[in-house]
Amino acid sequence: MEKFRSYGASIVAVLLVAISSCNTATEKSNSGYTNTLSFSPGEESKISEALLSLKDSSVVELKAGNYKFDNLSIAQLKHIMLKGEGPDKTILDFSSQTQGGEGIRVTDVTGFNIEDIKLQNAKGDLIKVTKSRDVVFRNVHAVWDKSDSSSGGYALYPVMCKNVLLENCYVQGSSDAGIYVGQTDSAVVRNCKGFRNVAGCEIENTTNAEVYGNEFWGNCAGFLVFDLPTLSKRGGHVKAHDNNIHDNNERNFAKAGSFGTTWGVGNAAPGSGVIILAASDIELYNNQIVNNNSGAILLASGLVTDDSALNKINDNYFPISKNIFIHDNTLQMGDAFPAPALEHHMGKMLVGIEQALNMMDTTRKNKRIPLILYDGISTNIITGGQSANPDSLCIKQTGDNVFVNADMLHIQDQKNWKPNIVIDPFVCK
Amino acid sequence: MKEGRIITVMLCFVLLYTLFAQGCSSTSGEQPKEPANTGFHFKDKLSDYGFFAGDLKQLKPQAALFHYELATPLFTDYAAKDRFILLPKGQAAKYSGAGLPEFPDSTIIIKNFAYINEQHEKVMIETRMLVKDPADHKWKVMDYLWNQEQTDAVKHITGAKIPITLLDDEGNKISTVYQVPNTNDCKRCHVSSGILTPIGPKARNLNFVATGDSENQLQHWASLGGITSLPALTEIAALPNWKDDKHFTLDQRARAYIDVNCAHCHNATGDASNTGLYLEYEQTDESHLGILKEPVSAGGGAGGMNYDIIPGDAQHSIFAYRMNSAEPGTAMPELARTIIHKEGVKLIIDWINHMPKGKK
Structure with a gap:
């Protein structure tokens, strides 16, 4: 059964690649642009100047070779493409960045494409695209050679945008999320890969996102869907399917993780497959989530990381997830927590939950922590209600040891703490 | 004449x-x-x-x-x-x-x-x-x-x-x-x-x-x-002179300083509107001002700390930390300076340290 599913997933993935490569082929022509500017390595200062003087409807072609920049920016334009000859050929290095928050900054552009290029080693983020519409990252590699806290936060970073597509991209070494889509409406992340980041990919306060055909592995955490307070918009309506999220067991090297942080990616326990935090209307299906050895899927409310989350409720934030639909994924876990989880504040909590379950029920015979962890914090704490499943969780997964309600609200209060594996109220009806 | x-x-x-x-x-x-x-x-x-x-x-x-x-x-x-x-x-x-x-x-x-x-x-x-x-x-x-x-x-x-x-x-x-x-x-x-x-x-x-x-x-x-x-x-409203402690309180001077040095980006329609940190002189919402506000996209720029401002504790406030840095990715403001404004940092540290603890 599981084997069949994984074949199914690969067939879908192959199909997707085929379809998307057709798309790429038809869109590859530069003919849609009025102006074509072409540059070679050594012409960095000309390129910087060209980007500042750019006219609407321009394609900037960078020939194969290595380019060194402090930073680049493109602002307030329409219909712009930045294009290399391939991520193994056209390489933009930002290790000499001396100012600003990112290597490339794109602001207020309608119709921005970046394609066939590699960006590397900025002090800040590699590319930030903000307040823009119709944004495409295609076949872009964004990489830090070192995976540690000296690396920038995000590799590919569209934020406050509308209509974003990331496809066939590769991200590595980010000290936060490699692919990070924030405060955006309508985003597709497909056929991308993320390796050795703190998180492979994060969808944050973003609506109408679809994430499929991707592979996230070798990170601390594979894939995150987060909603945070005080931001410009609330997220939700996120679908993630046919992704391969595996072997994410590395240490959390986010700088934020060093100080018992209450926020952000520093909270991701090493060994997490998928984490849903305070985001609603999420569907996770047909994914391979395998060998993420602290938890395949973790569903947490904002209260787990922030005691004052309830005070922050407004039109743009609600800390408790609703309408979570998890079905038909292939879920597996290895034999033990990864070593870095034992050093991490959330990792230790997960270890404690596993131990508690096995102590409470010796028939479990030292099984692993269940594949899906739910923090058990529901809107009952706001309404005072008693409903068993007030927030419409719906889980349809076969197999054994699938689910734990971790009762996180009481985890500091050992007497009243009652983690349990009762899945019935949450099984799809 | x-x-x-x-x-x-x-x-x-x-x-x-x-x-x-x-x-x-x-x-x-x-x-x-x-x-x-x-x-x-x-x-x-x-x-x-x-x-x-x-x-x-x-x-x-x-x-x-x-x-x-x-x-x-x-x-x-x-x-x-x-x-x-x-x-x-x-x-x-x-x-x-x-x-x-x-x-x-x-x-x-x-x-x-x-x-x-x-x-x-x-x-x-x-x-x-x-x-x-x-x-x-x-x-x-x-x-x-x-x-x-x-x-x-x-x-x-x-x-x-x-x-x-x-x-x-x-x-x-x-x-x-x-x-x-x-x-x-x-x-x-x-x-x-x-x-x-x-x-x-x-x-x-x-x-x-x-x-x-x-x-x-x-x-x-x-x-x-x-x-x-x-x-x-x-x-007519008058913005305090950030250096004039005879006529203006510490809070007024600090708010004037961050209005001019931060709020052109950190407001609801500025370049840093994605952060939720809004620092214009008129702002009254404590969360938007950074008080016990978690950062959003600061990444390593946060220096491993939890809040923009912890009242009474400038040492653990990201706000002061980023002003006191000249490193790209950490330094705030991101543009317009390559060295640390010692006097400005001191003002902000004093401001945070003088906020009543437990304020919120």
């Missing part, structure tokens, strides 16, 4: 305007293929404008130029700044509340940046210009980079890095690589809701008596005919 001055002002204005108008027409004359365009064209050199009389480096304003100062200025590597507004002949800015006045088309705002070198000489670096283009009523930016000889400044859009050794406010030597912004950098701070706008000459930041003057600056400008519809001074 005063009348004489005004007449001189007006005469010079007429002269300057004539020069200016000729400059424009000759520019369009050189490009006959361009369709008739009444729009503004940036000239190649600062001297081409005739803003200043005599030795350009002295920045001795032609009388039409209004020289102004700000109650609380932006910090830029201890740069010495000179600020001027040139209004089109016979026109005035119109008071419009505490914020920016309504400037007429063809207004030019000029800001010169210099540093004080080890010999205590003023060395010119760059002159920035904002022009309200009559063609589309939108503001445009340009930068002029001073030459080695210090005789003129030349149009320069790509930004520059200039190694300098400067003296700070206490006369300490600091070596740095000064960053001249490129024209997109200018837009980052000067954009609000996608529209380029001046930042500095807000009425509340002009509303004070500058050192060495006897008259309130706004009132003086009104008496020159530069600004109209000005109500009584007592009805």
